[in-house]
Amino acid sequence: MRLRREDLYHRLEPLLGQVEKPSRYLDHEWGAIEEQDGPFHVALMYPDVYEVGLPNMGLSILYSILNKVDGMSCERGYLPWVDMADLMRAHDVPLLALESSSPIASFDVVGFTLAHEMACTNIVEALDLSRIPVRAADRAEDDAIVIAGGPSVWNCEPVAPMFDAVLLGDGEEALVQMCACVSDGRTAGKPRAQILLDLSRIQGVYVPSLYDVVVDDSSTRWGYAVPRPGTGAPEVVLKRCLQDFAGTDPLPHRIVPYMDVVQDRLAVEILRGCCRGCRFCQAGMTYRPVRERPAEQVIEAAKEGLRITGHDEVSLTSLSTTDHSQCAAILHQLNADVRDQGVRVSIPSQRLDSFGVDMAAEVGGSKKGGLTFAPEAGSQRLRDVINKNVSEKDIDVAAENAFRNGWRRMKLYFMIGLPTETDDDIVAINKVADHLLEIGRTVVGKGPKSGVSVSISVAVFVPKSHTPFQWCGQLRLEEVRRRQQLLLHTCPDHAIKISYHDAEVSLVEAVLSKMGRAGFDLIYTAWRHGCRFDAWTDEFSFERWQEAAAELGLDLEDIASTDIPLDRRLPWEHTSPGVSKGFLKREWHRAAQGVTTDDCTMTSCVGCGVCPKLGVDLAIVGDRHAGHQ
Amino acid sequence: MPDTSNQVRLRVRYKKDGRLAYLGHLEVLGTINRSIRRSCVPFAVGNGFARRIRLQFSQALPVGASSAGEYYDLMLTQRLEPAEALRMLAGATPTGLAPNAAAYVSRKLPALEAWLNRAAWEVRMPRFVAPHDLDATFSQLRDAGELRYMRGERQKRIDLTSALVGWDVSTEGEDLLLRLDTRSSNNGSLRPQILIDAALAKILPADGDAGPARVPLRVCRTGQWHEEENGNLVKPMPSQEE
Incomplete structure (x- = not known):
């Protein structure tokens, strides 16, 4: 039932003194848009706590855009931490939006960010706290239209039963069209089912209820989705892709939080997409093509953003910031312009070559903390398999450059369980670390006072949809643990610190990445068993996931580790980022042969299919360069 | 430089x-x-x-x-x-x-x-203890001198003979209205909640193992001063700005 739109802050306020970090629930931040006159009201929800959700760039962009549309207002919502959620249930307070403190269930449209698979039980929790029926099929005529979008839509089948519609790809224009469609439909008195049909006519919008899941010999056990006869829904929903990225507002990030948030700084998105072609990387396949903002726009936006927010740090964000064709010029000019104000410029990650270190030196100034690189695999053979186009020489030169520039601590990210991995590849991880340690000691000097240290962080590979590795099974838990032990026991030096990701979390992530629509029963049952905030180490409970799986007769390890034959129809094929299946298969075969594929922004087209399929093109503002400067 | x-x-x-x-x-x-x-x-x-x-x-x-x-x-x-x-x-x-x-x-x-080592506070709380009981308990606590309390996992202590300068307990409508004057030093400062928790723990019966329930307070710091050695209070702002 649609709740009444009314300010319920007076019901929340008495609870604030009883919870951790009450500033999560206050609203009234600098830059928040308090005029929420509507009459059409949208709530955008991030399914985690405030400090994780607030810095999200996607939500900032959409919040800013929707609030500029005549007749529409947009508010923010986050999931309360467990203490507050329990108190709200005990005191019969529904989940509220921040700006107006009105119930989420009173809004016309409620949109969720699908940030990653491990947030799925949080979406159930948010809907339940909001008092919106969790399943779209159970919603009444006047209930909110619940939609989703974001980086993790590319196998949205397991969460699809919760959504009336899912947007694939860029939301700048599409979300406005979706909201206008709902608004017009409501004004015209159309029934809910008709509004959903209308939504399915917008390019990039997937309406799950218009599709049946078919399981047959051509599919996996999770089946594939086909449009219901007579609905006119497209067989394949192609993502939305905004060609004129540089024409969008470079400064949507305007709300200044009171509390410490996970990325507590101004962010300017300087480019979108990455075509390096790492074969494990879903974002690299789904955000194509690459579109850059020109240097002048980035610099002006950063300076204007610092002025209106008062932040003392600006981060130039993207999937691969140092690949921007004008990266050096941007960093140099921006640093020169803001340094005197005690402002720091930062970039989210370093490219693993000499240029990457030069850029890190440019932003770090005299501050030399740790430097982080992601070789992902220990041996050159395996790096070629995953198309991480980084040579041993690149790593050596980058490390030497870093140590010479004053860095002492180096952190390296690797994965285990990658396709074709052998014990030799595991041992090679230690060899890379040991070699870098040796370079550091040669450049800086030996002994504990030199401060040289290398740490390794090892994640477990999770096969993701729409990547060349989408057909792979995940390594079984027992084998993951054996390889972790092998890594530990072949570590040659105490100065190398090794840390692991929790293999059980990665297992659940793989399960949710592989299952089809039937995955929703698992998610819902896990939530009933108490799962929420699964991405938080202290809250994650593998036992509860196992209990839920057992209740449904599922075996989590079997699901995650099953290889899929290349000729099967996949559960996510009806939602497409534009990358062709032929390209993915070709990349899979090249991976097996250890043959690498170039980055089309630095050489020539590699035939992924995105540009012709979507009618878009690369938008590179200068000349890109792959190698050393 | x-x-x-x-x-x-x-x-x-x-x-x-x-x-x-x-x-x-x-x-x-x-x-x-x-x-x-x-x-x-x-x-x-x-x-x-x-x-x-x-x-x-x-x-x-x-x-x-x-x-x-x-x-x-x-x-x-x-x-x-x-x-x-x-x-x-x-x-x-x-x-x-x-x-x-x-x-x-x-x-x-x-x-x-x-x-700024002196502060005045105004505290409002539901009137479920008698004003004179609270007044008498504050006197007892100050006469006892040291007050020990837990802050998270750590035990802390404060000398009330120095930190609690004065108080006044009155009623306003359904509320108890407390005015407290406190003094801070290198040895710490007194938060109103600590004093009131300690007083209520003496007045109210303990609620099982959990101890007395924490009472919802509305606390406002109404003023701050510097106290000179002779006891004079100096305003923080130069007088023409007050």
Whole structure:
């Protein structure tokens, strides 16, 4: 039932003194848009706590855009931490939006960010706290239209039963069209089912209820989705892709939080997409093509953003910031312009070559903390398999450059369980670390006072949809643990610190990445068993996931580790980022042969299919360069 | 090293009220830092590693406590008219932390946090104990001298003979209204909640193993002063700005 739109802050306020970090629930931040006159009201929800959700760039962009549309207002919502959620249930307070403190269930449209698979039980929790029926099929005529979008839509089948519609790809224009469609439909008195049909006519919008899941010999056990006869829904929903990225507002990030948030700084998105072609990387396949903002726009936006927010740090964000064709010029000019104000410029990650270190030196100034690189695999053979186009020489030169520039601590990210991995590849991880340690000691000097240290962080590979590795099974838990032990026991030096990701979390992530629509029963049952905030180490409970799986007769390890034959129809094929299946298969075969594929922004087209399929093109503002400067 | 001899010390009084009473001390610091940057007043930046704004605050307020008068001292590189500086700061600060007075003070004064060692508080709470019981219990606690209490996992202690200067208990409608005068020193400062929890633990029967339930208080710091050795109270702002 649609709740009444009314300010319920007076019901929340008495609870604030009883919870951790009450500033999560206050609203009234600098830059928040308090005029929420509507009459059409949208709530955008991030399914985690405030400090994780607030810095999200996607939500900032959409919040800013929707609030500029005549007749529409947009508010923010986050999931309360467990203490507050329990108190709200005990005191019969529904989940509220921040700006107006009105119930989420009173809004016309409620949109969720699908940030990653491990947030799925949080979406159930948010809907339940909001008092919106969790399943779209159970919603009444006047209930909110619940939609989703974001980086993790590319196998949205397991969460699809919760959504009336899912947007694939860029939301700048599409979300406005979706909201206008709902608004017009409501004004015209159309029934809910008709509004959903209308939504399915917008390019990039997937309406799950218009599709049946078919399981047959051509599919996996999770089946594939086909449009219901007579609905006119497209067989394949192609993502939305905004060609004129540089024409969008470079400064949507305007709300200044009171509390410490996970990325507590101004962010300017300087480019979108990455075509390096790492074969494990879903974002690299789904955000194509690459579109850059020109240097002048980035610099002006950063300076204007610092002025209106008062932040003392600006981060130039993207999937691969140092690949921007004008990266050096941007960093140099921006640093020169803001340094005197005690402002720091930062970039989210370093490219693993000499240029990457030069850029890190440019932003770090005299501050030399740790430097982080992601070789992902220990041996050159395996790096070629995953198309991480980084040579041993690149790593050596980058490390030497870093140590010479004053860095002492180096952190390296690797994965285990990658396709074709052998014990030799595991041992090679230690060899890379040991070699870098040796370079550091040669450049800086030996002994504990030199401060040289290398740490390794090892994640477990999770096969993701729409990547060349989408057909792979995940390594079984027992084998993951054996390889972790092998890594530990072949570590040659105490100065190398090794840390692991929790293999059980990665297992659940793989399960949710592989299952089809039937995955929703698992998610819902896990939530009933108490799962929420699964991405938080202290809250994650593998036992509860196992209990839920057992209740449904599922075996989590079997699901995650099953290889899929290349000729099967996949559960996510009806939602497409534009990358062709032929390209993915070709990349899979090249991976097996250890043959690498170039980055089309630095050489020539590699035939992924995105540009012709979507009618878009690369938008590179200068000349890109792959190698050393 | 840059020459800092021309820098001036601007003292700003601000309130903390409404929803923003729920901000923690570090959150207030962060918010005011950003407000100062937004205001475009000519703030001075330190020469340390982190290059922070040269800024000092009065003592931390508890989360949930409001205040009629908090203070910060900000070093400026140019001498603006105080009214102009106040206008610029007010225009860039969230309403719940709005500055309402500004004046220059001597750079030789000690840091605000140590210098403002006297505070007045107003506390409102539901009237479920008799005023005279609370009054008598405060006397007992002060006569006993040392008060021990837990802060998280750690036991802390405070000498009430020094820290609790005076009090008054009255009623207003359905509420009990407490006025407390406290003194802080290197040995610590007294938070109203600590004193009231200790008093209620003596008056009310314990609620099983959990001890007495924490009573919802509305706490407001109504004033702060510097206490000289002879007992005189000095106002934080130069008198013409009051």
